[in-house]
Amino acid sequence: MGKPTAASARSKWLILVVVVIAAALGFAIVSWASPLFNREQPNASSEKVEKIYFYSSQWSEASGDLYIANTGADELIVSRVLVNGTLLDSTEWESFPSMLFKLGDQGALQITPSSITFKEGTAYQFTIQTVSGNSFSYTAIAESLDFTFMQTEELKILSHSWESSRVYIDLTVKNTGSATLTLDSVQVNSAAPTAYDLDTSTGANDTSAISVAAGVSKTVRIWASYTSGVKYEFAILTAGGNKYNYVTTAP
Numbered sequence: 001m002g003k004p005t006a007a008s009a010r011s012k013w014l015i016l017v018v019v020v021i022a023a024a025l026g027f028a029i030v031s032w033a034s035p036l037f038n039r040e041q042p043n044a045s046s047e048k049v050e051k052i053y054f055y056s057s058q059w060s061e062a063s064g065d066l067y068i069a070n071t072g073a074d075e076l077i078v079s080r081v082l083v084n085g086t087l088l089d090s091t092e093w094e095s096f097p098s099m100l101f102k103l104g105d106q107g108a109l110q111i112t113p114s115s116i117t118f119k120e121g122t123a124y125q126f127t128i129q130t131v132s133g134n135s136f137s138y139t140a141i142a143e144s145l146d147f148t149f150m151q152t153e154e155l156k157i158l159s160h161s162w163e164s165s166r167v168y169i170d171l172t173v174k175n176t177g178s179a180t181l182t183l184d185s186v187q188v189n190s191a192a193p194t195a196y197d198l199d200t201s202t203g204a205n206d207t208s209a210i211s212v213a214a215g216v217s218k219t220v221r222i223w224a225s226y227t228s229g230v231k232y233e234f235a236i237l238t239a240g241g242n243k244y245n246y247v248t249t250a251p
Contacts, residue, residue, distance in 0.1 A: 065108050086113075175213065188233070227250060
């Protein structure tokens with residue numbers, strides 16, 4: 001067999017050099033293009049799949065109730081609430097019917113900041129934060145028609161007591177105003193309950209409206225299909241057109 005010529009040796013070296021150069025160019029192109037792809041990823045991952053729609057509010061001097069709906073593509077859990085940039089303590093707000101809002105769920109945030117007295121005609125910025133780290137803000141103006149201090153009657157729901165099997169709940173209410181008021185009806189989660197009694201002391205077990213003099217307390221009994229661990233919003237309605245809310249969780 002003949003010895004390799006100088007020309008064939010040069011050809012092999014030339015091919016080797018071309019391969020090395022091509023590999024180097026390929027590595028350089030990948031290294032240059034990689035940051036471009038990496039720069040696009042944060043934009044995609046930062047897109048919010050959570051969305052909150054604020055559709056109503058109800059006010060008193062001590063509380064502001066915000067009604068919200070989950071209009072996003074995923075469930076969300078409310079974790080923190082701020083008013084005018086101030087973080088509220090966990091005892092100063094409640095989420096109804098629960099902290100978790102599934103897609104399409106509607107509910108209310110009952111906000112009772114200890115250091116703020118809501119004033120008629122004043123704008124307040126509410127910020128809701130979720131456990132996913134998203135933040136949603138809403139500015140609402142306190143409407144005078146919903147303020148309890150503008151009303152001529154005042155009613156407070158002082159406490160509650162559950163029947164041992166959760167067949168009914170007793171609400172202790174007191175007329176804290178200066179004039180007689182009339183208890184007219186009740187609601188559970190904005191709907192009529194199975195049955196109710198506006199004055200258990202009479203033993204009537206009926207829905208007849210009753211008058212309550214200033215300073216007098218009554219026990220209102222409400223029957224419904226209650227479930228342990230579920231939060232319920234009760235409302236006492238008066239003949240004067242006012243509505244007094246109370247939220248608690250069934251044991």
